[in-house]
Amino acid sequence: MKRFLYLLFFVSHIGIAQKITVKGHLKDTTGTTLPSATVMILSAKDSSLVNFGTTAADGAFEIRNLARQEYILKVTYLSYAPLTRKILPLAGDQVDVGDLRMQPQARQLAEVTVEDDAPVRVKRDTIEFNAKVFKTNENAVVEDLLKKLPGVEVDNDGTIRAQGEQVKRITVDGKEFFGTDPKLATRNLPADAISKVQVFDKKSDQAVFSGVDDGQREKTINLELKEEKRNGAFGTLMGGVGTSDRYQARASLNRFRKQEQLSLLGMANNINEQGFGIDDYMSFTGGSQQMAVGGGGVVRMTIGSNNQSGVSLNQGRRNSGIMTNYAGGINYNKNLTKNTELSTSYFYNHLDHNLLQTTERINFAPSGDLTFNQNSRQNNTNTNHRLNAIIDRKIDSLNSLKFTTNVTYNETDADETSAGENLAMDGSLLNDNEKRTIDNGTSLTANNSLLWRHRFAKKGRTLSVNAQLNVTETDRKGSIDALTNYYTQSEGSVETLQTNDQTINTLTYSGTLSYTEPLGGRKYLEANYNYRANLNDVKKNVYDLNSGEPLFNDSLSNLYNSNYQYHRGGLNFRLNRSNYTVTVGASVQETFLDGELKLSDATISNSYRNVLPVARFNYDFTSTRHLRFDYETSVTEPTIQQLQPVVDNSDPLNLSVGNPGLRPAYEHNARLNYIMFNPASFVNFFGFADISYTKNAITNSQSYTEESVRISKPVNVDNTLHLSGNATFGFPIQKLNSRFGITAMASQQKGVNIIDDLQSTIAQNTLGGRFRYDYRFKEIFDISLGANISRQSTTYEFDAASNQLYYNNTYTAEGNLHLLGNMYLLSSSLEYLTYENKTSDYNQAIPFLNISISRYILKAKSGELKLSVNNVLDQSTGVSQTADVNYFQRQVTNSLGRYYMLAFIYSLNKQLNPMGGMRPPPGGGMRIIRP
Structure with a gap:
């Protein structure tokens, strides 16, 4: 045993001794130190990147834990020629x-191609990733590339x-790509067209122009194209046929020039894949909407929960039901003149959705809980x-x-039939x-x-005027054929046979005037x-058809008009310093709401005054560590439907x-945000703390008739x-x-539950987290493991027996194995969903397993034959479970079962750019490698 321990110590000692450290100092020819330069350790065999770092403020660098072997040391810095040295470790553990x-870059050329070898750069509030460092499979799309980024x-x-926040916008070379739908870019653009991925918070045009932070931000990713893609065409074509009459087709064609961008997209499938985002779903569902205007000029859109028809969005993050999708569009950007830019796009999509759904809902009431069960079939x-379209014109x-x-x-x-x-x-x-409703x-x-x-003429003095005109016209027709039976004291049956038609016309116009005055001292x-x-x-208009003839129903019909308007004026003060900024201000809003219910000759007339303070603080500890605090207030008006x-x-x-007596809700919001990203070590930390307090909050009260019919009504x-x-x-x-990624999350929401006019408090607590592990072995094998854990508890003051405790968990695994010189690719993915309710002893586990094998063909692997088995275990069920202020609900839906598919993917990049876009420009040129 002792011999074994000695041997183990000896081997480990040798292993440690084999590690070396490379260090040095970087200066220019005058002896000036060069901080933040990129230092790379490359393999002497194939020049592949082994490790990297950056120089400190004094120009020093140190790269540790390198195996004892021959390397190439490469240093890059903007405006300086790249420097290389051969590393030959002889003795000791340090080189x-x-x-x-x-040496300064002396030559000045008319055409210069600049490349960046640094894996990651941090530019104040922007984190920039070098796409070529994060390897993806052949014919991968941008979404696959993003999964690789820390x-x-x-x-x-x-x-x-x-950085812990949802990305709301994707741009390509700083320009709009099909509006504000991120998925149109991430699921359709090829990954190998991307040079850089830049992550940042996009400020409003007004904030950028005036220099005064108005709080409007969108987490944005900009995709910077490779130089050769900016001067040529690229794209992919894909087509596949499968068992059970499944099919899939997709096309992405892009032609980019210096002053012009043209992209064409097309897709068709019946395998529940969409290349677009949530906006189309929400227009599909007809969910109610309301707007809130904040003290800092913030406009929020919230989606109501009273969804009467349309697509059910599965909270398990898998599309429920069976969907057939046809979509296509064109995106065109052009510099019309030196000072005029045009950005425009058109997109069409068609969804056909078939859904089988079982709903089990427990409605909580002090007098006794009610269980609601429903089976429905929907075709939507x-x-x-x-x-x-955007036209941006710089007049002068x-x-x-x-x-x-x-x-x-x-x-x-x-x-829908139910x-x-x-x-x-x-x-x-x-x-x-x-x-049955139509x-x-x-x-x-x-x-x-x-x-x-x-x-x-005075620097910092600006004036801006923004005018808006919005028009919405909605026309709907419907019918209902229902038979309802009551088994309580008033036993009987009621047949409902009705038609209805509804038009809603909305006209909104607004204007904003903003003036900034410099006070000196920034x-x-x-x-x-x-x-x-x-x-x-x-x-x-609602008509009863029970008598055989349409009979106007004035109790369900409505003729309503309203005029909601507000005036808001405010002042904001901003202080700029080298490492921090402060913004404080307030506005006063006068709100007027006048409405008329013509069928009942009733009127609504209300006015409100609110003071809306705002405060913001940004502090930069370093170029890679930032602290941000935001406080703002907002007023949320009731919707027309409410x-x-x-x-x-x-x-x-x-x-x-x-409820015509609703008052607007007044909300306080505060957020503390800390971001740290070390580009040398890839260590990152993102933290958020949020608090929201709402006065006169709008919630739905519940009451029950003698026949146990539930009636929902919005109240304050x-x-x-x-x-x-x-x-x-x-x-x-x-x-x-x-690489590891760990996220911890916690939230608590306290509200008021109103049932049969009895108020009680409710508390919802969520604890959870996400875990991600990525491993890559050279260019042969990679695997990614993940978990998303959510523990949700709901406690009700009126009845502890109604308290709910449930878990929604998702576990994932994804792997790729390259075979026979990377000519074959074996891929598999597993998604394991678990749903557990401790209160009702419900437990459901759903595994989704996909396996595929690809064979690359044609020159430069531009063709790919792919055979896949989707949903290998033939799981055709989807589950979602939620708890609200007065109910717990579980829904089980149909899902796409197992099918096989043979597909062919063709990359146009090499064929449309036979020189790879690297032909030297006329008159000569050079490539500069910069940090």
């Missing part, structure tokens, strides 16, 4: 290369999170057209004009219902804005004024009615409170060729 002197996460539904179709050095328009036209058809029932606590039947309609939305910006004062008017005209006292009986067992409650925290830590282990 000191001494003072290295870099601090970036991509869910199975394509949702992207960077949606056709959507989107047109976006002091004036600019920007015009933006977005036009959306939507057609929907929904046909059977539902309500049960008492003892299991006795209270009522049941069978119904709904179809169109909507047209046009949003337009014109922004004029002017700089005065201090600024901003004065702003905003006016907004929202005019609504609602007509809903204000109308008209019953919606599309579900006879679950009615809803509006005193306050609600929401707390949440999120911390993400990522780090690599170079010895193991591995």
Whole structure:
């Protein structure tokens, strides 16, 4: 045993001794130190990157834990010629290369191609990744590349999170790509076209122009193309056929030039794959919307939960039901003149969705819980057209004009058949219902804005005017055929046979005036004024057909118009320093709401005054560590649907009615955000802490009729409170060729539950986290493991027996194995979903396993034959479970089962750019490698 321990010690000692450290100092020819230069250790055999680092403030560098072998030391720095040295370790555990002197780049050429070999760079608030360092498979798309980046996460539904926040926008070379839908870029652009991936918070045009932070930010990723892609064409074609009549086709064609970008997209499949995002889903579902205007000029959009028809969004992040999708579009950007840029796109998509769904909902009530069960079959179709256009004109050095328009036209058809029932606590039947609803309609939305910006001769003095005009026209027709049976004291049956038609016309116009004045010492004062008017005209006609002839139903019909307007004026003060900025301010908002219910000759007339303070603080510890604090207030007005006292009986067992007496909600929001990213070690940490406190919060109260029919009505409650925290830590282990990412999350929401006019508090607590592990062995094998854990508990003051505790967990594994000189690729992915409810002893596990093998063919591997087996275990069920202020609900839906598919993928890059885009420019040229 002792001999074994001695041997183990000896071997480990030798292993440690084999590790070396390379260090030195970097200066220029004058002896000036060069900080933040990129130092790379390359393999002497194939020049592959082994490790890298950056020089410190005094020019020193040190790269540790290198195996004892021959290397090439390469140093790059902007405006200096690259420097290389051969490393030959002889004795000892350190190699000191001494003072290295870099030569300035002396030659000045008309055409210079600049390349960047640094894996990661941090430029103040932007993290930039060198795409070629993060290897992807042949014919991969941008989404696959993003999965490789530290601090970036991509869910199975394509949702992207960077630095802990959801990415709302993707641009290509700084220009719009099909509007603001990230998935159109990430799921359609080839990964090998990308040179750099830049992650940053995009500020509003007004904030960039004036220098005064208005708080409007979008987490944005910019994809910087390779130089050869900017001067040629590239793209992919894909087609596949499978068993069970499954098919898939996709095309991406791109032609980029110096002053012009053209992209064409097309897709068709019946395997539940969408290349676009949530906006189309929401226009499909017809969910209600409301807008909130904040003290800092923030505009928020929140989606209501009273979803009457359309696609059910599975919270397990897998599309429920069976979807057939056809989509296509064109994106065109061009510099019309030296000072005028055009960015425009058109996108069309058609969805056909078939859904089988079982719903089990426990409605909590002080008098006794009710169980609602429902089986439904839905067929929904949606056709959507989107047109976006931006013209940005720099009139002269002091004036600019920007015009933006977005036009959306939507057609929907929904046909649902369902059977539902309500049960008492003892299991006795209270009522049941069978119904069929048909709904179809169109909507047209046009949003337009014109922004004029002017700089005065005095630096920092600016004036901007923004005018907006938005129009929405909605036309819908529907019918309901239902039979409802009651088994309580008033036993009987009620047949509902109705048709309805509804038109909603909305006109919104607004104007914003902003003036900034420099106060000296990098201090600024901003004065702003905003006016907004929202005019609504609602007509809903309901006709009973029970008598055989249409009979107007005035209790369910509605003629309503409203005029919502506000005036808001405010002042903001901003202080800029080298490592921090401070913004404080406040505005006063006067709100007026006037409405008329013509059928009942009733009127609504309310006015409100609110003071809306705002405060922001940014502190830069270093170029890679930042702290940000934001505090703002906002006013959320009731929606048109919430204000109308008209019953919606599309579900006879679950009615809803509006409330004309609603007051606006007043919300306080604060966020503390810390970001750290070390580009040398790839260690990153992102932390958030959020608090939201709402006065006069709007929530849905519940009441029950004698027949146990539920009626929902929006009401104001005193306050609600929401707390949440999120911390993400990522780090690599170079010895193991591995990278880890760990996220911890916690949140608590306290609200008010109102059932049969009895108020009680409710607390919802969520604890969870995400884990990610990536391993790569050369160019042969890679694997990625992940977990997403969520523990959710809900406690009710009125009845502890109704408390809920449940888990929604997702475990993932993905691997790739390259065979026979990378001519074959074996890939597999596993997604293991678990749903557990400790209260009801419900437990469901759903594994989804996909396996594929690819054979690369044609020159430069431009062709790929791919045979795949999707959903190997033939799991055709989807589950989602949620708890709300007064119910717990679980839904089980149908899902796509097992199928086999043979596909051919063809890359156009090499064929359309036979020289790879690297032909020297006329008159000569050179390539500069920079850090």
